[in-house]
Amino acid sequence: MKHIRIWSIALSLVVLTALIVVPLVEIxxxxxxxxxxxxxxxxxxxxxxxxxxxxxxxxxWLGLCVIAGTTxxxxxxxxxxxxxxxxxxxxxxIVFLIPFMTPPYIGSMGWILFMxxxxxxxxxxxxxxxxxxxxxxxxxMMMIMSLHLFPFLYLLLRGALERIGGSLEEAGAIHGxxxxxxxxxxxxxxxxxxxxxxxxxxxxxxxxxxGTPATFGKRIGYQVMTSxxxxxxxxxxxxxxxxxxxxxxxxTACLFIWYAQTVxxxxxxxxxxxxxxxxxxxxxxxxxxVWLCGLFVALLLLLSIGIPYFSxxxxxxxxxxxxxxxxxxxxxxxxxxxxxxxxxxxKALMNSITFSLIASTIAVVLGTWFALVIxxxxxxxxxxxxxxxxxxNTVPGIxxxxxxxxxxxxxxxxxxxxNTGGMVVLTYVxxxxxxxxxxxxxxxxxxxxxxxxxxxxxxxxxxxxxxxVLLPLIIPGxxxxxxxxxxxxxxxxxxxxxxxxxxxxxSATYIFAQFExxxxxxxxxxxxxxxxxxxxxxxxxxxxxxRRKWNAS
Amino acid sequence: MNHLKTRLGWKKETxxxxxxxxxxxxxxxxxxxxxxxxANTPEPSVATESATETANQTNQANDNKLVVYTAGxxxxxxxxxDGFKAQSGIEVEMFQGTTGKILxxxxxxxxxxxxxxxxxxxLPSAQGLKAAGLTLPYPDAVNADKLNPEWSDSxxxxxxxxxxxxxxxxxxxxxxxxxxxxxxxxxxEYKDQVNIPDPSLSGSALDFITGYLxxxxxxxxxxxxxxxxxxxxxxxxxQEALDPxxxxxxxxxxxxxxxxxYKAKAKGEPIDIVYPKEGTIISxxxxxxLKSTKREENAKSFIDxxxxxxAQKLVSDAALLPGRTDVKAENRANLDxxxxxxxxxxWMSEHGDEVTTQFLQLFK
Numbered sequence: 019m020k021h022i023r024i025w026s027i028a029l030s031l032v033v034l035t036a037l038i039v040v041p042l043v044e045i046x047x048x049x050x051x052x053x054x055x056x057x058x059x060x061x062x063x064x065x066x067x068x069x070x071x072x073x074x075x076x077x078x079w080l081g082l083c084v085i086a087g088t089t090x091x092x093x094x095x096x097x098x099x100x101x102x103x104x105x106x107x108x109x110x111x112i113v114f115l116i117p118f119m120t121p122p123y124i125g126s127m128g129w130i131l132f133m134x135x136x137x138x139x140x141x142x143x144x145x146x147x148x149x150x151x152x153x154x155x156x157x158x159m160m161m162i163m164s165l166h167l168f169p170f171l172y173l174l175l176r177g178a179l180e181r182i183g184g185s186l187e188e189a190g191a192i193h194g195x196x197x198x199x200x201x202x203x204x205x206x207x208x209x210x211x212x213x214x215x216x217x218x219x220x221x222x223x224x225x226x227x228x229g230t231p232a233t234f235g236k237r238i239g240y241q242v243m244t245s246x247x248x249x250x251x252x253x254x255x256x257x258x259x260x261x262x263x264x265x266x267x268x269x270t271a272c273l274f275i276w277y278a279q280t281v282x283x284x285x286x287x288x289x290x291x292x293x294x295x296x297x298x299x300x301x302x303x304x305x306x307x308v309w310l311c312g313l314f315v316a317l318l319l320l321l322s323i324g325i326p327y328f329s330x331x332x333x334x335x336x337x338x339x340x341x342x343x344x345x346x347x348x349x350x351x352x353x354x355x356x357x358x359x360x361x362x363x364x365k366a367l368m369n370s371i372t373f374s375l376i377a378s379t380i381a382v383v384l385g386t387w388f389a390l391v392i393x394x395x396x397x398x399x400x401x402x403x404x405x406x407x408x409x410x411n412t413v414p415g416i417x418x419x420x421x422x423x424x425x426x427x428x429x430x431x432x433x434x435x436x437n438t439g440g441m442v443v444l445t446y447v448x449x450x451x452x453x454x455x456x457x458x459x460x461x462x463x464x465x466x467x468x469x470x471x472x473x474x475x476x477x478x479x480x481x482x483x484x485x486x487v488l489l490p491l492i493i494p495g496x497x498x499x500x501x502x503x504x505x506x507x508x509x510x511x512x513x514x515x516x517x518x519x520x521x522x523x524x525s526a527t528y529i530f531a532q533f534e535x536x537x538x539x540x541x542x543x544x545x546x547x548x549x550x551x552x553x554x555x556x557x558x559x560x561x562x563x564x565r566r567k568w569n570a571s
Numbered sequence: 572m573n574h575l576k577t578r579l580g581w582k583k584e585t586x587x588x589x590x591x592x593x594x595x596x597x598x599x600x601x602x603x604x605x606x607x608x609x610a611n612t613p614e615p616s617v618a619t620e621s622a623t624e625t626a627n628q629t630n631q632a633n634d635n636k637l638v639v640y641t642a643g644x645x646x647x648x649x650x651x652x653d654g655f656k657a658q659s660g661i662e663v664e665m666f667q668g669t670t671g672k673i674l675x676x677x678x679x680x681x682x683x684x685x686x687x688x689x690x691x692x693x694l695p696s697a698q699g700l701k702a703a704g705l706t707l708p709y710p711d712a713v714n715a716d717k718l719n720p721e722w723s724d725s726x727x728x729x730x731x732x733x734x735x736x737x738x739x740x741x742x743x744x745x746x747x748x749x750x751x752x753x754x755x756x757x758x759x760e761y762k763d764q765v766n767i768p769d770p771s772l773s774g775s776a777l778d779f780i781t782g783y784l785x786x787x788x789x790x791x792x793x794x795x796x797x798x799x800x801x802x803x804x805x806x807x808x809x810q811e812a813l814d815p816x817x818x819x820x821x822x823x824x825x826x827x828x829x830x831x832x833y834k835a836k837a838k839g840e841p842i843d844i845v846y847p848k849e850g851t852i853i854s855x856x857x858x859x860x861l862k863s864t865k866r867e868e869n870a871k872s873f874i875d876x877x878x879x880x881x882a883q884k885l886v887s888d889a890a891l892l893p894g895r896t897d898v899k900a901e902n903r904a905n906l907d908x909x910x911x912x913x914x915x916x917x918w919m920s921e922h923g924d925e926v927t928t929q930f931l932q933l934f935k
Contacts, residue, residue, distance in 0.1 A: 131818065134815065134818070134820040135819070135820045135821075136818065136819035136820055137818075137820065232807075236805075236806065236807065237804070237806070239935070241935070249771060251675055337839075338838065338839050338840055338841075339814075339817050339818050339840065340742070340744070340817050340818065340819065340840040340841040340842065341841075342818070342819070362649075420679065423679050423680070424679070427679070427680055427682065427683045428682060428683070429682050429683055436680075436683070437685055515668075515672070516675075516676065516679065518666075519664070520638050520639070520640070520664035520665055520666040520685070520686075521663075521664040521665050521666075531645060531667060533810060533811070533814075534643060534645075534668075534669065534808060534810050534811075535643055535644055535645045535646070535810065536644075536810045536813070536814075536831055536834065536835065538810075538814055
């Protein structure tokens with residue numbers, strides 16, 4: 019048994035190194051090697067560039083503001099969904115994933131089309147046109163990004179709140195603690211581990227985000243690190259050296275945050291899933307609080323889905339974009355064109371689904387294995403595996419992808435994966451494996467070891483304990499990881515733009531090409547269709563999953 | 572108690588983990604450095620290696636395939652490729668993107684190139700490819716003598732099979748009296764109303780800016796400074812600059828490519844284009860065979876196809892200027908109807924990077 023475990027750790031480290039660390043090292047090497055010579059000076063010259071500090075600062079500031087924004091949205095929502103009647107509406111679970119499924123640049127485009135001068139808001143309610151200047155500011159950018167990313171934090175927080183169960187809070191209430199006190203002394207400490215992890219991931223996602231800075235940020239002139247990196251990588255004059263140097267800087271910042279998070283996290287990890295069943299709190303709220311909660315949920319739905327999707331759908335059904343909102347300007351031709359069997363758009367859609375199905379399945383298997391190896395990262399090796407498995411999430415996607423290209427297209431590479439579909443799958447797996455690791459780790463680290471001990475006492479062999487004790491408890495985590503990977507992979511853009519073999523398109527690259535080619539309506543229609551399809555897939559999975567619920571109860 | 576122990580424990584372990592990370596990083600550096608170094612510099616040993624590899628791949632290159640990287644418009648690219656396939660039976664794989672993206676992809680793949688033919692939307696970029704020795708000359712291309720000699724290479728390194736002109740695109744609902752000169756755009760009536768494409772993404776915008784500067788000298792910068800002072804905004808590649816003008820958020824694109832405007836206008840959008848009276852720049856769209864190609868014959872017949880009557884007709888249908896002087900466009904302004912600035916292409920080719928940097932600095 020011990021043997022297997024050690025081999026498993028070693029093997030997982032090897033796999034992680036080959037998949038993730040080596041490509042990043044390639045990047046690092048490229049940033050100091052110029053023309054075959056080692057040039058540390060070039061690295062420092064780029065770093066000393068005075069504008070860089072400003073850009074770095076704006077990235078970090080944006081990250082912090084978005085953490086605040088997502089928390090303000092996700093924390094109340096998670097609490098409402100766990101503790102009130104509204105939470106019984108299962109369809110909300112899927113609906114709240116929609117903002118995250120929407121490609122960020124599409125969401126931002128939706129907001130821009132709605133709020134800009136002569137935009138949809140002005141066409142519907144000319145009186146509200148005065149809002150436009152105050153929207154195209156840093157605050158607007160923060161709002162768009164928070165509305166896009168909050169589901170991520172929400173999922174983690176809700177999971178944690180559910181595991182806390184009602185009994186602890188009830189105990190507090192019985193002893194006469196008011197709500198504020200219970201929140202401060204019971205819920206907050208127990209929530210902290212999940213929140214820390216979520217906040218870190220939000221921070222990293224924000225500073226690694228490309229879609230919103232590229233659309234909205236460009237409009238208001240807000241420069242961040244990713245737009246700089248992307249500029250050096252994908253537009254003329256190309257400077258991989260500078261891009262990789264900036265990436266190294268970003269990587270360092272992210273690692274620092276990760277480290278701070280693990281230190282804090284270790285102080286606030288508790289065993290919550292024990293042998294005893296947990297159940298929902300029976301504390302009931304008065305009528306008006308429920309109404310207030312309902313209002314909050316409705317408002318959030320309006321802002322995160324209603325407005326962007328109104329714009330996206332409106333833009334996808336317009337004959338002439340110059341005419342604006344008018345019934346005689348309505349057409350469904352773009353959808354007809356899009357869904358014609360055998361058309362390039364249909365092929366792109368099928369490619370997206372195939373790639374993300376394969377990639378998310380592989381990612382879940384690998385991710386679960388890594389998460390089980392890491393456990394509570396007690397030993398140095400486990401901590402290394404933890405760090406490695408998180409790296410793709412802490413590096414901007416584009417950096418990771420460039421590293422992968424450098425590695426897999428190197429002349430000495432015997433496996434010719436580059437420019438095949440395999441490369442696409444590999445890239446998605448590498449980019450998104452951290453999600454499964456996070457979800458499974460978060461689920462498994464709160465299982466009380468006494469459960470396994472009980473299994474052993476009753477003579478369960480390791481295989482049996484794994485199958486009947488561990489697996490059922492981590493399956494929700496695996497499912498969440500799978501869903502997340504599938505969702506993001508099916509809309510991944512930055513990497514896809516760089517690694518798609520010629521003649522192969524996914525829905526995301528198709529949309530992007532339409533924006534470049536002037537067929538904005540067609541692109542928007544594709545966005546609606548692909549998000550709709552992803553939602554449908556998730557609804558099916560969720561309804562299959564809900565027949566077998568393990569909440570340790 | 573347990574808690575305390577783990578808390579003391581992690582310090583040691585973390586330092587161990589960090590040491591391991593750095594150790595691995597360094598080890599990775601030393602083992603990879605040779606490979607990466609040699610990928611960049613063609614040392615003799617590698618040269619022979621890649622030669623054998625080329626030999627290997629020439630064998631498998633009889634696969635009746637061709638890989639083309641092409642700058643937009645996508646509709647035209649697809650039609651050209653279908654036409655070529657129907658004529659020759661060769662299967663074409665296409666990557667479609669902006670000039671900047673194509674160059675970036677080629678850079679990323681430089682140790683193991685994939686593309687056989689590139690079609691770019693910027694002449695200086697093709698000149699750059701030629702100067703870097705990346706192009707394969709094909710002096711006996713059919714019909715090459717009918718191409719506009721100013722836009723193509725006399726040694727056959729690149730062929731400008733189509734071109735666009737840059738003008739001032741405007742929303743006809745918002746602008747009743749269109750500007751007639753570039754300097755008009757600095758007038759107060761256009762305050763905060765002007766978009767200008769990003770020269771680092773759009774090859775044609777870069778051609779305009781460098782071309783304008785080459786014709787006007789350093790004084791040319793004052794136009795861009797005045798534009799900036801009048802609230803002009805740099806907005807992505809051409810389509811991203813044009814789209815807000817179609818929807819009415821902005822009124823004008825300075826230095827927008829004309830074919831996109833013609834296409835939108837043909838669809839019925841409220842948009843039109845003018846060429847300023849002092850003249851503008853033509854941005855040729857060169858096609859070149861890459862030296863690294865393993866399918867030389869296929870690549871050559873593709874170039875021949877691009878220069879054929881059929882392909883030139885497709886070009887003019889897409890509202891682009893045909894590259895051949897003997898083919899006339901029907902649905903747009905022809906070359907002799909567009910006032911031109913006196914551009915110096917070699918100056919433009921040399922100063923592209925520098926001008927881009929300065930321009931991005933100005934419009935930051």
